[in-house]
Amino acid sequence: MSITIKDVAKQAGVSVATVSRVLNDSSAVSEETARIVNDVIEQMGYSPNLLGRNLRRRETKSILIVVPSTGSFYGGVIKGIQDEVENDYDVLIACGYSTRSTELRLLGMLANHTVDAAVLMGTRVEAKTLDALSAVYHIGLCSESVEGSNTLTVLIDNRQAAYDVITRFIANGKERIALVTTDDNIIAPSSDDRLRGYLEALADNGIEVREEYIFRKDYDFTCGIEAAKRFLSLPEPPEAVLCISDLLAAGVIKEALRQGVTVGEDLEVCGFDNVELCEMITPMITTVAQPAYQIGRTCARSLVESLRAGHTPHGTIIMDHEIIVRESAKL
Amino acid sequence: MSITIKDVAKQAGVSVATVSRVLNDSSAVSEETARIVNDVIEQMGYSPNLLGRNLRRRETKSILIVVPSTGSFYGGVIKGIQDEVENDYDVLIACGYSTRSTELRLLGMLANHTVDAAVLMGTRVEAKTLDALSAVYHIGLCSESVEGSNTLTVLIDNRQAAYDVITRFIANGKERIALVTTDDNIIAPSSDDRLRGYLEALADNGIEVREEYIFRKDYDFTCGIEAAKRFLSLPEPPEAVLCISDLLAAGVIKEALRQGVTVGEDLEVCGFDNVELCEMITPMITTVAQPAYQIGRTCARSLVESLRAGHTPHGTIIMDHEIIVRESAKL
């Protein structure tokens, strides 16, 4: 079938050990022999079977990224991880589809030695299970924490980010400020934190919270449309809206435009994540940017270091967020 | 270190062969023994080392998808592949970043037995190399062909799709019809086919081709903006534009709006791919939908079948496209 190290050895007239040495350190092998072996390898098109190698070495030099969906926010994080590990590790991506069983199945790749480490971007796995796993395996979370877990987590201060946006809305004279968020705080505890920031900012500025200004449903575009419909049908519609994702913001904007509301004037809209979409729609979306690339790199660095050091990584790393002002909100 | 089959065997007081049998067929093992072994496995939290297993079995039961970028068009194809192989294969995704060397490195996973098959969505690998690889390994292409290659390819008839759109434009009385495409026909031969369809449709309807109506640059949003700027500065600007991606269409629309042109009336714009973005921007984008999910499933099915049958798959499979009429073009 496939060409193995044995075939190369035979062809080159040396032992498999020598071939292996050429493949690796090549220190204790004469130049002449190395040349011959390399020629044979070249000529036969030999490529070492990583199963054999990894089994023996007890490591795979690859890391797994579990994304909840094939959406586009993750691109930055993935690139960051990729760049950080460069030639040291292969990066594989798998989709967990936000279901616990799929996620656990994927995390099983740690146990069965398919990968050396895993990065999750939001998960349905509970803190207890996660902590049990991350005590033994190298696991990192990006952008989304898990309430009560000590697993390595790299993310922004979501409470503060929301607090900042609301504060700026208020500084600009807005008082009727709404929030569009998700009711699924299992997979997105960040939305809880953002809600908290929203509430605290209002409280700190003596503005009372109006339950009708908080729309909770799901992450996506259509929910944004729904939210806008609700808000705009209110006797006193909000003057500003913070959405916990850019997709939601896009939905709000679309519906507002449809109803003839001037977004950026009559209604200010701020999103979250700074996905590419933000610059594509008219008006362009003002948003809170997460340093996705840096989050990825930082998480990967921790993972690789701990892999090298032979322990598992823990704790939370907070990265800086940034408010990017475009057209949909002046801020 | 990790728990192995030997540990389980010892603990259960049986041989490793018996444990292995319980793990697999479990046919020739008594119920009593099976129960004991399963209990021990459960209790010790044993999970078989896939490196050992795969090495022995000479297969990994996993397939690799190489995407050119982390963009969102691929979601559908990925889901299709995923669903088709369900519990039979793990699906791993890696990003080739449209560089030949990265792609080749990833395809090396076939040679080193990390995966059983690979799916590419557009590649920079040349036909010769690709054919050499696909003669030995299980490789499939989705959505983008490679000129002159016999590798299994699943895609729509891009020439026909463009032809259809242009024909409909003409039927609606448009004569000044532009095209926004890429000049990179290595990675996207589909754009060549679409160009051909555009030209043929014009020719078949006796409309002369105007070189200034063809904008060639790149795939993305900003190129769409550039294209619109060019078109709209022409003494006779086009009445309709076909863009070979939705992102380009979004760019064209954005710039047109900025210049006060009513998209869908003064200027009709049609995109390609039917990404989620289409419904998000105002006006919503009329586009050519590829049956991404079906493309993925079909490709995966071929791959799995040939894997089972022990040969490599070849040839081209054409799927139906569909024009989805929204607001940016009446068609």
Place this chain on the structure above:
DNA sequence: GGATGGTCAGTAATCGTTTACAAAACGATA
């Protein structure tokens, strides 16, 4: 000339599984 040391290469054990083959256990039959 024999002891010493340094290079270079080979032998064989090992990583964790699966599985062909052999052997044991067991009940049934003569």
Place this chain on the structure above:
DNA sequence: TATCGTTTTGTAAACGATTACTGACCATCC
């Protein structure tokens, strides 16, 4: 009881690599 089938189990050889250990070979030095 001896024999014969059937289960059921164990032994050991793969799978393809790495690497500790050993030894061959050669040059150097006393």
